[in-house]
Amino acid sequence: MTISADVARRATNRGTPGRVGDVRRQNLALIMHRLDAAGQMTRAQLAAETGLTKASVSSLVADLMSAGLLSEVGLNRVGERGRPGLGVALNTEAAALGMEINVDYIAVGVLDFAGELHFHAVREQHNAGRPPEEVLSSLQSLADEALEQAGGSGMKIHAGGLAVPGLVDPANGRVLRAPNIGWRDVNVALWAEALVSGASFGTAIFNEANTSALAELWYGHGRDLDNYLYVSGEVGIGGGVIIDSELFEGPGGNAGEIGHVVVDPDGPDCSCGGVGCLERYAGQEAILAQAGVDGGNTVERMGALRVSLESQDAAALAAVERAGHHLGVATASTLRMLNLDAVVLGGHFAQLERWIVPAFRGSVNRHAPALLAEDRILVSKLGPTAAVMGAAGSRIRSVLQKPYELFS
Amino acid sequence: MTISADVARRATNRGTPGRVGDVRRQNLALIMHRLDAAGQMTRAQLAAETGLTKASVSSLVADLMSAGLLSEVGLNRVGERGRPGLGVALNTEAAALGMEINVDYIAVGVLDFAGELHFHAVREQHNAGRPPEEVLSSLQSLADEALEQAGGSGMKIHAGGLAVPGLVDPANGRVLRAPNIGWRDVNVALWAEALVSGASFGTAIFNEANTSALAELWYGHGRDLDNYLYVSGEVGIGGGVIIDSELFEGPGGNAGEIGHVVVDPDGPDCSCGGVGCLERYAGQEAILAQAGVDGGNTVERMGALRVSLESQDAAALAAVERAGHHLGVATASTLRMLNLDAVVLGGHFAQLERWIVPAFRGSVNRHAPALLAEDRILVSKLGPTAAVMGAAGSRIRSVLQKPYELFS
Numbered sequence: 055m056t057i058s059a060d061v062a063r064r065a066t067n068r069g070t071p072g073r074v075g076d077v078r079r080q081n082l083a084l085i086m087h088r089l090d091a092a093g094q095m096t097r098a099q100l101a102a103e104t105g106l107t108k109a110s111v112s113s114l115v116a117d118l119m120s121a122g123l124l125s126e127v128g129l130n131r132v133g134e135r136g137r138p139g140l141g142v143a144l145n146t147e148a149a150a151l152g153m154e155i156n157v158d159y160i161a162v163g164v165l166d167f168a169g170e171l172h173f174h175a176v177r178e179q180h181n182a183g184r185p186p187e188e189v190l191s192s193l194q195s196l197a198d199e200a201l202e203q204a205g206g207s208g209m210k211i212h213a214g215g216l217a218v219p220g221l222v223d224p225a226n227g228r229v230l231r232a233p234n235i236g237w238r239d240v241n242v243a244l245w246a247e248a249l250v251s252g253a254s255f256g257t258a259i260f261n262e263a264n265t266s267a268l269a270e271l272w273y274g275h276g277r278d279l280d281n282y283l284y285v286s287g288e289v290g291i292g293g294g295v296i297i298d299s300e301l302f303e304g305p306g307g308n309a310g311e312i313g314h315v316v317v318d319p320d321g322p323d324c325s326c327g328g329v330g331c332l333e334r335y336a337g338q339e340a341i342l343a344q345a346g347v348d349g350g351n352t353v354e355r356m357g358a359l360r361v362s363l364e365s366q367d368a369a370a371l372a373a374v375e376r377a378g379h380h381l382g383v384a385t386a387s388t389l390r391m392l393n394l395d396a397v398v399l400g401g402h403f404a405q406l407e408r409w410i411v412p413a414f415r416g417s418v419n420r421h422a423p424a425l426l427a428e429d430r431i432l433v434s435k436l437g438p439t440a441a442v443m444g445a446a447g448s449r450i451r452s453v454l455q456k457p458y459e460l461f462s
Numbered sequence: 463m464t465i466s467a468d469v470a471r472r473a474t475n476r477g478t479p480g481r482v483g484d485v486r487r488q489n490l491a492l493i494m495h496r497l498d499a500a501g502q503m504t505r506a507q508l509a510a511e512t513g514l515t516k517a518s519v520s521s522l523v524a525d526l527m528s529a530g531l532l533s534e535v536g537l538n539r540v541g542e543r544g545r546p547g548l549g550v551a552l553n554t555e556a557a558a559l560g561m562e563i564n565v566d567y568i569a570v571g572v573l574d575f576a577g578e579l580h581f582h583a584v585r586e587q588h589n590a591g592r593p594p595e596e597v598l599s600s601l602q603s604l605a606d607e608a609l610e611q612a613g614g615s616g617m618k619i620h621a622g623g624l625a626v627p628g629l630v631d632p633a634n635g636r637v638l639r640a641p642n643i644g645w646r647d648v649n650v651a652l653w654a655e656a657l658v659s660g661a662s663f664g665t666a667i668f669n670e671a672n673t674s675a676l677a678e679l680w681y682g683h684g685r686d687l688d689n690y691l692y693v694s695g696e697v698g699i700g701g702g703v704i705i706d707s708e709l710f711e712g713p714g715g716n717a718g719e720i721g722h723v724v725v726d727p728d729g730p731d732c733s734c735g736g737v738g739c740l741e742r743y744a745g746q747e748a749i750l751a752q753a754g755v756d757g758g759n760t761v762e763r764m765g766a767l768r769v770s771l772e773s774q775d776a777a778a779l780a781a782v783e784r785a786g787h788h789l790g791v792a793t794a795s796t797l798r799m800l801n802l803d804a805v806v807l808g809g810h811f812a813q814l815e816r817w818i819v820p821a822f823r824g825s826v827n828r829h830a831p832a833l834l835a836e837d838r839i840l841v842s843k844l845g846p847t848a849a850v851m852g853a854a855g856s857r858i859r860s861v862l863q864k865p866y867e868l869f870s
Contacts, residue, residue, distance in 0.1 A: 280713070281713040293799075295799070297712070297713055298713070303801070304705070304799075304800050304801030304802065305688070305689035305705055305706070305800075305801060305802055305803055306801035306802070306803065307801065308801045309799060309800055309801040310799060311798040311799065311801075312798070312799065314798045314830070315795040315798050315799060316725070316791050316794055316795050316829050317724070317727065318726075318727065319725065319726065319787075319788075319791045319825075319829070326831075327831040327832070328794070328828070328829045328830055328831060329828055329829055330829065331829075379727070380727075383724050383727045384795075386724055386736070387723040387724050387792075387795050387799075388799050390719040390720070390722045390723050391701075391703070391712075391717060391718060391719065391720065391723065391795075391796050391799055391800060392712050392713075392717055392799060392800075393711070393712030393713060393714035393715065393716045393717040393719075394712065394713055394714070395713055395714065417727075420736070420737055421724050421727070421736045421737055421738065421739075422722070422736055423734070423735040423736060424735070
């Protein structure tokens with residue numbers, strides 16, 4: 055998934071004298087995963103839980119601390135006997151940079167290995183139809199600010215992740231199609247070094263809805279749910295499907311495109327080339343047009359829509375209700391095909407929760423009775439940070455899996 | 463998946479003196495699977511391919527022959543040196559009974575372990591609204607005929623499988639909901655022994671569309687495709703999703719219900735409790751009503767529809783075109799969510815291929831452009847035998863996995 059091609063080569067050498075053997079590699083990853091799951095542990099606890107000797111654990115932890123991935127933390131309660139041990143935990147100074155390009159904004163944030171987001175910044179700007187180089191250049195300046203702040207706080211950025219609203223080819227670092235911003239076959243790999251210079255794991259690219267669904271898995275409702283449909287509401291509508299606590303990508307790699315599920319076969323044309331897609335009824339532009347809110351950029355207009363909703367404006371209420379109804383139709387069809395337990399609404403669907411969820415719930419129950427429990431319609435816990443957190447979190451997981459790649 | 467609860471207990475004893483050990487169990491299953499894949503092999507070839515010694519293979523094969531699962535077959539070409547070996551193959555006298563209950567017919571067939579169907583019989587009868595006991599009783603009489611014929615031919619039936627058009631709970635042998643025949647929580651397990659008496663592996667129950675999708679995987683297009691949507695066209699419409707050459711059941715176990723994907727949110731009520739489902743536009747009754755074909759049972763009316771189509775009857779052509787259009791809408795939504803490579807049309811969609819596929823193809827391309835290649839719209843190779851073959855084939859696979867359960 056990484057763009058930088060030289061990672062594997064660099065990583066095979068562990069400096070003098072030799073290479074990291076396969077068994078040691080597995081054990082290094084094992085230590086990282088145990089600490090990721092448990093938060094903090096003593097070396098003795100790690101030895102007990104992994105079945106490794108205490109001497110092995112100490113040596114592995116030493117390497118991981120040298121690489122900046124672990125740090126010692128304050129006293130940790132152990133059993134009743136013996137002196138209290140010093141705990142180790144994922145180093146909160148180790149981090150990944152998450153980035154997002156969407157239709158009307160760009161965003162960045164630094165996610166530390168313990169899952170906390172720092173220096174989150176959003177810049178509102180029209181990206182649709184602009185040359186990709188211009189958009190990437192402005193993203194670079196926003197990323198530079200975050201990286202500078204992170205560096206000033208002593209944080210080390212090991213990888214970057216970029217979320218875009220479209221179909222991507224992660225292996226080659228390309229955006230294949232992102233109709234809502236007008237991109238087609240854009241080589242983001244060329245920008246990887248510029249966006250996050252010096253990151254050992256390079257920069258990878260993701261579909262925005264998939265990465266948001268994963269962020270919810272790791273940092274939000276996923277702690278309680280092992281399967282759900284995540285619906286990302288922006289100008290476009292994306293979807294991510296989580297099954298058995300993993301992203302379901304489908305045989306072709308692009309599953310979950312609920313924005314282009316058909317909700318009215320005789321509906322309007324869609325930017326995807328289809329007809330009557332959900333996006334044309336429940337995307338931000340569609341709702342704003344229906345509600346008659348104009349003037350300003352999409353972010354400003356969404357704010358104006360909220361004001362209208364608060365004041366019970368009939369056109370605004372009707373537009374959101376209509377969107378909720380159609381979102382329910384597409385979700386009902388999705389539940390019939392995928393038989394998921396829950397739905398997590400993100401993006402503007404989360405912002406409009408009060409007004410959109412009643413219509414949504416009614417429509418799901420009308421078209422797929424009894425398939426979705428009352429308490430399984432949820433709103434994202436991550437709000438507008440989901441895509442950035444997911445992009446960074448995906449890269450943190452790459453480091454957890456192959457920490458030895460930092461031992462160069 | 464088997465209904466009979468005592469199989470495991472019976473199977474743990476290998477008669478005198480001892481039990482079949484775990485390693486031997488694995489090796490027995492390995493031999494069965496190799497022969498299932500290869501058709502026939504010599505003992506020497508089996509030894510070479512499995513890595514077992516020739517003595518082990520001979521002993522394993524002897525046990526499997528004693529259990530009636532393997533038989534020796536004519537001379538098999540081996541390499542250039544040595545005398546030609548006698549081949550072994552799955553015994554074509556070992557078989558499973560497949561059964562199907564649908565809205566307007568019942569069907570049975572005996573499938574041998576080499577995948578050939580014998581004594582296939584279909585009895586047209588109205589099952590909707592009849593007491594389940596009556597339907598199961600008539601199925602039993604049809605099954606008895608097939609079993610008698612099979613017995614007369616020297617075949618041994620090791621297991622039974624029953625396909626029904628509804629949601630099932632295989633573990634408990636229950637049909638949960640089959641609205642098109644009016645069943646709700648019917649305990650088929652009570653009938654298991656009566657339907658296929660003496661079968662060591664008992665009788666299991668399956669969803670008709672899922673089992674048809676699997677039949678296509680094992681005996682039809684699945685030899686060339688590892689993922690597809692199978693659409694079963696009967697009075698109701700079911701679906702089965704194959705991903706990575708396995709049935710995708712979804713977290714809740716009931717994925718693939720394309721018959722209840724919404725194709726018109728303002729459409730008619732459906733037997734499932736939903737509104738505007740595909741089934742109401744493209745199920746047999748829906749097409750017949752739209753075409754104005756009445757008189758006789760559904761099977762007879764479908765015959766009359768074909769005659770009308772052959773003679774270019776405008777109402778018949780329009781009804782089928784309308785069904786194809788809506789089938790395309792539901793398929794487009796499915797492809798967006800699951801990103802599958804191919805669609806296999808079964809049941810009446812296969813019978814009506816000439817008339818329905820053009821409208822179907824046009825609709826898929828309109829709503830999900832470029833997602834389904836021209837040559838990936840296929841018609842089932844199995845026709846009306848799909849459900850029976852899938853139900854029997856699923857049980858044959860149970861025997862292949864645990865052949866030692868027959869060593870009692």
